[in-house]
Amino acid sequence: MDLTYTPAQERLRRDLRRWLDRHLPRAARSARSVEYGDAERLPAARAWQRRLYQAGYVAMGWAREYGGRGADLMDEIIVEDELVRARAPGLLGLLGVEMVGPTLIQWGTEAQKRRFLPPILTADEIWCQGYSEPGSGSDLASLRTRAELRGDTLIVTGQKVWTSYAQIADWMFCLVRTDPDAAKHAGISYLLIDMKSPGITVRPLVQMTGDAGFNEVFLEEVRVPRANVVGQINQGWQVANSTLQHERKMLGSSARTQQLFQGVRRLARAPRPDGKPAADDPIVRQKLARLGARVETMRLHSLRQLTDQAHGRPPGLAAAVTKLVTTELNHDLAALALELLGSGALRAATDRRVADEGLWPYEFMFTLGMIIGGGTSQIQKNIIAERGLGMPRG
Numbered sequence: 001m002d003l004t005y006t007p008a009q010e011r012l013r014r015d016l017r018r019w020l021d022r023h024l025p026r027a028a029r030s031a032r033s034v035e036y037g038d039a040e041r042l043p044a045a046r047a048w049q050r051r052l053y054q055a056g057y058v059a060m061g062w063a064r065e066y067g068g069r070g071a072d073l074m075d076e077i078i079v080e081d082e083l084v085r086a087r088a089p090g091l092l093g094l095l096g097v098e099m100v101g102p103t104l105i106q107w108g109t110e111a112q113k114r115r116f117l118p119p120i121l122t123a124d125e126i127w128c129q130g131y132s133e134p135g136s137g138s139d140l141a142s143l144r145t146r147a148e149l150r151g152d153t154l155i156v157t158g159q160k161v162w163t164s165y166a167q168i169a170d171w172m173f174c175l176v177r178t179d180p181d182a183a184k185h186a187g188i189s190y191l192l193i194d195m196k197s198p199g200i201t202v203r204p205l206v207q208m209t210g211d212a213g214f215n216e217v218f219l220e221e222v223r224v225p226r227a228n229v230v231g232q233i234n235q236g237w238q239v240a241n242s243t244l245q246h247e248r249k250m251l252g253s254s255a256r257t258q259q260l261f262q263g264v265r266r267l268a269r270a271p272r273p274d275g276k277p278a279a280d281d282p283i284v285r286q287k288l289a290r291l292g293a294r295v296e297t298m299r300l301h302s303l304r305q306l307t308d309q310a311h312g313r314p315p316g317l318a319a320a321v322t323k324l325v326t327t328e329l330n331h332d333l334a335a336l337a338l339e340l341l342g343s344g345a346l347r348a349a350t351d352r353r354v355a356d357e358g359l360w361p362y363e364f365m366f367t368l369g370m371i372i373g374g375g376t377s378q379i380q381k382n383i384i385a386e387r388g389l390g391m392p393r394g
Contacts, residue, residue, distance in 0.1 A: 005078070013078050019055055020086045042168065045092035049123040052091075057083075058121055059097050066105060066113060067121045073306040084255045084262075095165060096120035096127040100173045100192075103243045107190075107231045116171070116192065128165040130174030130193065130217060131240070133158065138379045140175070141185045141237065145219065147176035149226070149233065154178070154191065156222040162373070166202045166215035169195050173243065179234050190236035190243075192228040199223075209365045244375070245319050254295075254302040257326055260333040260363065261295045263356060264288070267340045270355075278340050287336055294329050298322070317388040324380035327370045334363040 005013070025048060052058050053067075061076050062068025069075075091097055101120045104112055119125035136143040145158025156176055166172070172193045179187030195202075199222040204212035231239040268279040268288055278284045305318045337360040338345045349358025371377050385391040 005074075009074060009078055012075055013082060016057065016079060016082045017086075019057075020082065020088065023051060023055070024086055024088055042092065045089065046123045048089050049091050049093055052088075053121050053123075058091065059101065062101070062105065062117075066117050073309055077303070077306055080255045084258050087259065087262075091123070093120055093123040093126055095129060096123075096125070099129065099243050100127050103173070103239060104230065106242055107239045109227075111227070112192070112230065125170040126165055126168055128163050128169035128172050128195070128215075128217075129243075130160040130163060130172045132160065132162045134161055137162070138376055140240075141188070143175055143177060143188070145174070145176045146180065147178050147189060147191065147224070149178065152226045154189075154224045154226060154229070156191070156193065156219045156224055158219055160217040160219075161214075162205075163202075163215045163217050164213055166195070166217050167204050167212070171195060172217070173230075175236060175240055178236075182234060185237045187234050188236045188240070189233050190230040190239040191224050192230065193219075193222065193224050197222045197224070207365070207369065209362050254299045254326065257295055257298060257330055257333070260330055261291065263359065264291070264333050264337050264340070267337055267355065267360075284340070291329070291333060291336060294325075294332075298326055298329065301325075317384050320375075320380045320383045320388075323374060324377055324384070327367065328377060331364070331367040331371060334360055334367050338364055 025044065049058065056069055057079050059067065060069045060071035060079060061073065062070075064070050097120060101117060104116055108116070116125070120127070130145075131140055131143075133143050133145060143158075145156065145160065147154040147156045154176070156174075158176070160166075160172075160174070163172070172195055174191045174193050176189055176191055177187055178189040181187070193200075199220040201218040201220075203216040203218070205214045205216060206212045207214060226233075230236070265279075265288065268284055269277050271277055279288070301318075301322065305322070308314075308318070341355055341360060344353070344355060345361055347354040347358070349362075351358075375383075382393075386393055
């Protein structure tokens with residue numbers, strides 16, 4: 001693993017820093033970033049992604065013919081690091097850029113790539129993920145949403161749940177059962193569904209954070225052109241697993257973890273009511289050191305994954321390890337922040353005395369959900385144990 005930078009990579013870092021100094025929105029350095037479905041922030045979030053893309057810093061690793069720069073992995077990690085350093089806003093179209101876009105590049109037809117990739121990059125079209133159903137979460141292959149092929153149209157009926165961004169999404173990448181008589185992991189197809197189609201009802205679900213970021217989606221005889229099937233009909237499970245690999249990589253991003261750790265360190269250094277920072281306490285410093293070691297370990301783990309990719313080595317179970325460890329680490333970081341805040345953590349986000357705009361109680365609850373999303377920690381442990389360590393199924 002080579003941790004040195006070439007002159008070209010150092011130039012990329014300097015250029016991006018200068019660009020961020022000129023173009024980063026004033027509100028970007030606030031503690032809270034764009035929340036799921038926050039309609040008031042959507043125009044600004046869309047404009048930020050478009051500006052970042054026009055500057056060449058979105059989906060840099062995509063091939064030039066699909067709107068990327070054909071950049072190598074180290075360039076991508078440099079950009080990610082600099083955006084973290086600047087505390088830049090996240091991407092509104094993250095699910096498109098990180099999940100369905102790479103899936104379409106791998107599995108989609110040329111017509112699908114030409115139609116869907118450009119508006120993904122500019123956030124002109126927002127995507128949501130139609131995977132989980134009531135009773136089909138971790139056991140995703142048990143899904144029951146059905147699609148019946150009638151000529152060149154699929155008629156979709158069923159329900160999805162925990163669907164992030166559904167209330168603002170233009171499109172859904174969705175798994176449906178097209179052959180109810182096939183084996184459990186067969187007979188599944190991967191569809192692209194226009195969320196403006198007749199027969200779609202979206203009901204937001206209010207989380208314990210107070211946000212309505214997740215949704216129920218009901219589909220009643222929704223008509224989807226056969227041309228919107230990704231891969232082959234009844235062979236969508238392999239396509240779906242490609243998307244899941246991208247999702248676990250996204251959820252396990254070390255960038256978010258580094259941002260949270262920076263915030264916890266700022267809290268620890270801030271004066272308390274007695275005028276002394278919490279970091280003066282050796283026990284607090286010990287806790288910070290332990291978490292810092294875990295954060296650095298995951299950063300190096302991410303770099304090792306990048307090295308493997310750069311040399312064409314298969315990722316193996318690295319994505320599962322990353323997702324498992326990072327989501328739990330993020331929750332532990334938020335927990336320490338609440339400990340540092342003490343009773344101040346109970347203040348409302350609207351209280352002028354609240355720390356970081358109420359970020360930390362929100363993060364404590366939100367990161368708990370991320371331990372579940374994208375395959376629970378228990379599922380990840382089973383995958384690692386059975387497929388990586390060769391342990392028998394329990």
